[in-house]
Amino acid sequence: MTQGDRVALDNCIKCSICVSHCPVARVTEKFAGPKQNGPDLERFRLEEPATVHPSIGYCSNCKTCDVVCPSGVNISVMNCKAKGEYVSLHQVPLRDKLLSRVELMGKMSRLSPSLVNFLGSIKFLRLLGEKVMGVSAEMTLPHFAQKTFLQLYKAKKLKNSKRKVLYYPGCYVNYNTPEVGLDLVKVLNHHNVEVLVDQFDCCGLPIIANGFLETAKGYAERNIEKLRKYAAEGYQIITTCPSCNLTLNREYQELFDLDTSKYCVLDAFEYLDQLIEQGEFKTNFKNMPLNLGYHQPCHLKAAGIGVPSQGILQLIPELKVTDLDAGCCGLSGSYGFKKEKYPISQEIGQNIIRAVEELAPEQTITECGMCQLQIDHLTKKAVLHPIQILAQAYGL
Known part of the structure; x- marks a missing residue:
């Protein structure tokens, strides 16, 4: 000891x-x-x-x-x-091994995203998957995009740009919601910030959450090597996913005793807050008469950085942002996809349903992709990332 x-x-x-x-x-x-x-x-x-x-x-x-x-x-x-x-x-189910490899599933979906999405909507196959693999037939599956963020992203050289960032999109943005990453790039380019992306491994959190720590440590070591390189070259590193942020910044050190001191990963809105402090944040917003309900992801709370997106969105004319204050959504990555844990995740998520019914927002927003999926599943309403609202306000 x-x-x-x-x-x-x-x-x-x-x-x-x-x-x-x-x-x-x-x-x-x-x-x-x-x-x-x-x-x-x-x-x-x-x-x-x-x-x-x-x-x-x-x-x-x-x-x-x-x-x-x-x-x-x-x-x-x-x-x-x-x-x-x-x-x-102990022997663990094959299901856990598969659910933890979200990057592998994303790569496999590239063979035919439309077919994968279609097969995932067939009730008989979902019931078969529950019986054979133990994957809940009820939980909404993530929708795979036709093209990944890395396929859609195009580097843009900006004149007189003094700022450059490295964007770590994470698996969910890359394979499922590339529009989030594209909107971030638009917002940063609007501020004359050059954005670079690179091919990284999954942050490893799904693997950590399922208990495969040795595998996750390998991911961590490879990611740290790249992150150090870009930090040494003067790039500020940002992400739009709270779970990726927490894993890259803290989990690698706390779980594996790896040195993460040579780089720092900022939430995208943390970075925009820096622009505000330095008087370089643009406020040429259009009016947005909209009532939003905001859900704070658990891993954003754990990161201890507050809720930077709320403060920035409140600068938009006529936009109202109200915290749902509903606690954990219950999905917790792959947790709620498991047959025996799905009822637990749904019971936890009842606070989300009650908050949305009480506040009746026109739109719900949250930074976490899995929270977005769970809120969509619980309320049957699409959920956006705050950066998408900001891009809309700029007319981008």
Whole structure:
């Protein structure tokens, strides 16, 4: 046991705030809770790694426990490592291996996105998939775009540009919602910022959440090498996905003890906030008489950067943005696609339904692609990324 491990454990004061705020523990007894699986059992795992409670598989990795802990204990890191230990000791379903490889699924969809989307809409095949593979027949599947963001993106050389950023789009933007990445590029080009993209590995969060830590570490090492290179060349690195942001910035260091100090990844709206502070943010907006409901993703809360998109969107004339204040949406990446966890994810998401019904926004927005999918599934209404609203306000 290292001194750091001992300090982290001793900081836990057994207040159980993490348990009372855990969205999974709130709706099911199948999960023993973040405290028992985290600090309580960690003391035993440090001496005997196999001391893992079977219920660890029900942790959704939303990181709410980290956010609410008054003592700053990294409970989610303990739970992730415990899940990794459990997976290394037990046989895991082929389903988990497939669902964790979102980049691989995206690449496979390139053979025929239309066919993949069509097959995913056939109820009989969905029921067969649930029976054979354990993938919920009810959960809405992500829609694959006809062309990826990397295929659609075209570098634009700007005159007298003094700013350059590297955009890490992440798997969901690249394969499912390339329009989000394209709108970001338009907004940044509008501010005379040059945008570069490159081919990266998946950030690895879906693999981490499913317990395949050794595989995820390989992804991390390759991504860090590239990120360091671009940071050394003077690029600011940005992303539009809170989960990618959190993984690149913190998970690599906290889970794998890798050095992430040579680069910093900013949320796209964090970067735009910098332009505001430096007096270089453009406000040539058109009026947008629109009432938006905003959902804050769990991983954006965990990143500890506030809600920069809300402040910027409120600069748009006649636009009203109201926080849904509904907590976790429940999907948590691949979690809600699993047959046994789908009912849990839907029960957690009932707060979303109630908030949307109460506030009655004309449109709902959120930064997280998986949150977008879940809100669409729960409310039957399309959900946009805040950067798309900003692009509309600029008339781009």
